[in-house]
Amino acid sequence: MCTRILWNTNDHAVLAGRTMDWPESTEPVLTVFPQGLKRDGGKLAGTTVVAENPLLWTSSYGSLVTTFYGAGTADGINEAGLSAHMLYLDDSDPGPRDPEQPGLQIALWIQYLLDSAASVGEALDLLGTFQLVPIEMRGFAATVHVALEDSSGDSAIIEYLAGERRVHHGREYTIMTNAPAYDEQLRLLEQQVSTLRGLGHEEPDSELPLPGNVNAVDRFQRAAYFTSLLPEPADEQEAVAAVLAVTRNASVPFGAPYRSGRFATYNTEYRTICDLTGRRYFLELATSPNLLWAELDRFDLSPGAPVMTLSPDKHSLVGDVSRAFAPSPAPF
Numbered sequence: 001m002c003t004r005i006l007w008n009t010n011d012h013a014v015l016a017g018r019t020m021d022w023p024e025s026t027e028p029v030l031t032v033f034p035q036g037l038k039r040d041g042g043k044l045a046g047t048t049v050v051a052e053n054p055l056l057w058t059s060s061y062g063s064l065v066t067t068f069y070g071a072g073t074a075d076g077i078n079e080a081g082l083s084a085h086m087l088y089l090d091d092s093d094p095g096p097r098d099p100e101q102p103g104l105q106i107a108l109w110i111q112y113l114l115d116s117a118a119s120v121g122e123a124l125d126l127l128g129t130f131q132l133v134p135i136e137m138r139g140f141a142a143t144v145h146v147a148l149e150d151s152s153g154d155s156a157i158i159e160y161l162a163g164e165r166r167v168h169h170g171r172e173y174t175i176m177t178n179a180p181a182y183d184e185q186l187r188l189l190e191q192q193v194s195t196l197r198g199l200g201h202e203e204p205d206s207e208l209p210l211p212g213n214v215n216a217v218d219r220f221q222r223a224a225y226f227t228s229l230l231p232e233p234a235d236e237q238e239a240v241a242a243v244l245a246v247t248r249n250a251s252v253p254f255g256a257p258y259r260s261g262r263f264a265t266y267n268t269e270y271r272t273i274c275d276l277t278g279r280r281y282f283l284e285l286a287t288s289p290n291l292l293w294a295e296l297d298r299f300d301l302s303p304g305a306p307v308m309t310l311s312p313d314k315h316s317l318v319g320d321v322s323r324a325f326a327p328s329p330a331p332f
Helices: 106-116 120-129 182-198 216-228 236-249
Strands: 003-007 015-021 029-033 038-040 056-058 063-068 072-078 082-088 103-105 131-133 144-150 155-161 164-169 268-275 280-285 291-295 308-310
Touching (some): 003 144, 003 236, 015 072, 038 106, 063 106, 106 120, 164 182, 236 268, 236 280
Parallel strands (some): 103 131
Antiparallel strands (some): 015 268, 029 308, 063 072
């Protein structure tokens, strides 16, 4: 259920791709939020879920995001060059509610960071100023972890396990999937590398037995392998295409052997690319042959500007769709 891939070592662009893997439509809507929006971190689709001491804030930065179920943000980029991705993690647990800390319902976690921070470092500094509050949506517990990156190539993975916040901060943390927790994913990757070297695969070759299934560990290792082999692109366009190719490789196709129950695996609903250098946001629905993108610089992000939205589920949409957005009431 979801893969994030960061390419921050080429000379043309800092790019982050992700897949959204889910058992049903998350009703994705491309949404542009301007500066100056007042937010209530205790509300979920208009319902109060944090009654005591909710986190309240006003957005400092405009953003271009993909929403889910009209109630939260799954993925996006802000005008300062920070992007964020929310992925499923079954073992996520922020701990018991402490009403002394401002509460933030978890579906608005990355929107708060995009509204408030210009870099990974600034976003990490905010983590101690609020407490995440778990929720359920459409019968699913919103147990998640988050990946962040910024235009400098900095990166962070944030998890809450048994009430303890764990942060992996550094440019080297480029791949993320789901369970197990990130420390264990890194251990399993190193184990796989050691095993392959023991079999005589010191260098990549076409006979290397690469993990090829759709579970989170296989996707993590496959994405790490192919990302490490990406050649230097000729330009920014080629760099975007390269990350999109690896993101597609880590996707879960329709009809894949899903695993039910704990750590379930579902097909890919859509893929996105955050171009933090060119300030573009790409989206590709798994049910459409077309790649869409929007240019952040084409939107009015000043305080008082309208919220703009676009449903990507139209087969007539292709290429730069910035002008196809329309004013809309803020979903949250």
